[in-house]
Amino acid sequence: MLPITLHQHSSFPVWLFSEATAVCRSSRALPLGLLGLVLLVGALPLHAQESPYIVTYDHYLEEPGSLEVEYFSTFGTQRAGNDFHAFWAEFEYGATAWWTTELYFDGQTTFNDSTLFTGFRWENRFRLLQREHFINPVLYIEYEQTSGADKILKEVEGHDVEADYAVPNAIARQEHDHEIESKLLLSSTFDGWNVAENTIATKNVTGGNPWEFGYAIGASRPLALKASAQRCSFCPENFIAGVEMYGGLGDRYSFGLHNTSHYLAPVIAWNLPSDWTLRLSPGFGLNDNSHRFLLRWGVSREFSGFGAAVSRLFGGRQ
Amino acid sequence: MRPQTFTLVLLLALTRGVACAQDRSNPAVKNNSVYTELAKAPKKAATRRNPLATDPDAAAAGSKLFSLHCAECHGDMAEGTRKAPSLLADEVQRATPGTLFWLLTNGVVRRGMPVWSKLPEAQRWQLVSFIKSMTPASKPAGGEPPHSAPH
Numbered sequence: 001m002l003p004i005t006l007h008q009h010s011s012f013p014v015w016l017f018s019e020a021t022a023v024c025r026s027s028r029a030l031p032l033g034l035l036g037l038v039l040l041v042g043a044l045p046l047h048a049q050e051s052p053y054i055v056t057y058d059h060y061l062e063e064p065g066s067l068e069v070e071y072f073s074t075f076g077t078q079r080a081g082n083d084f085h086a087f088w089a090e091f092e093y094g095a096t097a098w099w100t101t102e103l104y105f106d107g108q109t110t111f112n113d114s115t116l117f118t119g120f121r122w123e124n125r126f127r128l129l130q131r132e133h134f135i136n137p138v139l140y141i142e143y144e145q146t147s148g149a150d151k152i153l154k155e156v157e158g159h160d161v162e163a164d165y166a167v168p169n170a171i172a173r174q175e176h177d178h179e180i181e182s183k184l185l186l187s188s189t190f191d192g193w194n195v196a197e198n199t200i201a202t203k204n205v206t207g208g209n210p211w212e213f214g215y216a217i218g219a220s221r222p223l224a225l226k227a228s229a230q231r232c233s234f235c236p237e238n239f240i241a242g243v244e245m246y247g248g249l250g251d252r253y254s255f256g257l258h259n260t261s262h263y264l265a266p267v268i269a270w271n272l273p274s275d276w277t278l279r280l281s282p283g284f285g286l287n288d289n290s291h292r293f294l295l296r297w298g299v300s301r302e303f304s305g306f307g308a309a310v311s312r313l314f315g316g317r318q
Numbered sequence: 319m320r321p322q323t324f325t326l327v328l329l330l331a332l333t334r335g336v337a338c339a340q341d342r343s344n345p346a347v348k349n350n351s352v353y354t355e356l357a358k359a360p361k362k363a364a365t366r367r368n369p370l371a372t373d374p375d376a377a378a379a380g381s382k383l384f385s386l387h388c389a390e391c392h393g394d395m396a397e398g399t400r401k402a403p404s405l406l407a408d409e410v411q412r413a414t415p416g417t418l419f420w421l422l423t424n425g426v427v428r429r430g431m432p433v434w435s436k437l438p439e440a441q442r443w444q445l446v447s448f449i450k451s452m453t454p455a456s457k458p459a460g461g462e463p464p465h466s467a468p469h
Contacts (some may be wrong), residue, residue, distance in 0.1 A: 051436070060436045065401070097427040131424040132435050192438045225438035229378035237441070304390040308401075
């Protein structure tokens with residue numbers, strides 16, 4: 001039995017934060033509590049057509065006024081240390097057709113150690129061109145306030161290597177990072193395929209840390225391009241499969257592949273007609289600096305009309 | 319200020335600001351010229367033929383896609399809402415399939431319509447088939463059954 005009281009009828013932000021506070025009291029409850037956030041958001045109309053990527057971004061933004069609530073898990077193996085299970089809840093809102101903003105809450109359990117809330121991130125993506133082109137650029141700006149114990153591996157940058165994650169939580173949590181992360185997202189869609197390339201530049205504004213760099217690339221395609229006339233769960237068009245690869249590129253003073261980690265990960269998404277999306281991605285480290293294996297999975301649900309509901313709450317006309 | 323309080327204030331301010339911005343930019347409320355976007359389709363795009371025009375299932379599949387992706391803004395019957403215009407209007411129904419496909423692909427980003435190129439081409443053509451199968455606003459209801467004629 002989990003020591004959590006869920007306030008389903010409270011206004012959205014209030015129960016969100018009371019939830020986050022409550023779940024931190026129990027190591028078992030933290031990931032389950034974050035999952036609960038996803039499952040218990042109010043009953044708004046919804047729809048989904050999500051890409052399978054977990055690390056890579058394509059150029060598609062959230063539909064205006066829609067809120068997508070997501071939960072992701074990463075299980076990682078750790079040489080010379082304890083395996084871990086990192087997790088995050090993600091609230092993605094389509095502010096306009098050219099601007100999407102997201103809030104993340106991160107946590108992790110290191111086996112035989114402890115469970116921690118490891119910080120939050122605020123991400124914004126801006127579509128730079130109004131119409132579709134062969135290559136579509138999107139500008140990504142994120143602020144992160146995380147501890148050194150953060151293990152979600154949402155991106156790999158600089159000289160991030162497996163050994164960094166072997167530090168016990170009690171020590172790692174004492175490091176506080178304030179990072180500005182920028183990405184240029186380039187994405188193309190043709191013949192049903194999506195190909196996306198992300199270039200990452202990150203600056204930890206605490207201390208004299210240099211700019212760090214990384215990359216993520218991905219390709220994906222629905223298993224069928226035409227939709228069937230009936231609603232169905234197992235129709236091939238509901239599945240999107242692909243592969244992504246991501247890793248670090250060093251920093252300002254030592255740019256390149258030396259002492260960096262890299263991963264290759266098949267990805268698959270299942271867009272259910274009930275408007276849930278499930279994602280699964282086994283990732284494999286490509287060199288000795290990488291975790292040997294990362295198993296990621298996620299569940300998300302999109303709620304249309306969230307912006308209009310908030311607007312009405314404040315006396316707006318929508 | 320505690321991080322949780324800061325984040326709460328930030329979230330509320332952001333959602334309020336965004337809601338106001340959406341109010342101000344709502345094209346369906348303040349501007350009836352939204353259909354002029356259709357005229358911006360390049361000639362080459364506008365003259366494209368619907369490759370699924372003879373597919374008997376295309377409109378039915380398009381109907382399913384419409385309810386999943388479009389009805390939230392355009393209304394369950396495509397009648398239009400405060401967010402987005404009616405697709406039963408003569409301007410839409412007179413538009414060529416290629417024009418509608420072009421608009422779906424490129425969206426009208428500054429007016430709030432997202433690009434829909436994330437749907438494969440075949441699904442966008444299925445949507446076009448469905449839109450063109452609907453009864454135009456200028457025709458009497460029941461004058462032409464939906465999904466009756468390929469386009």
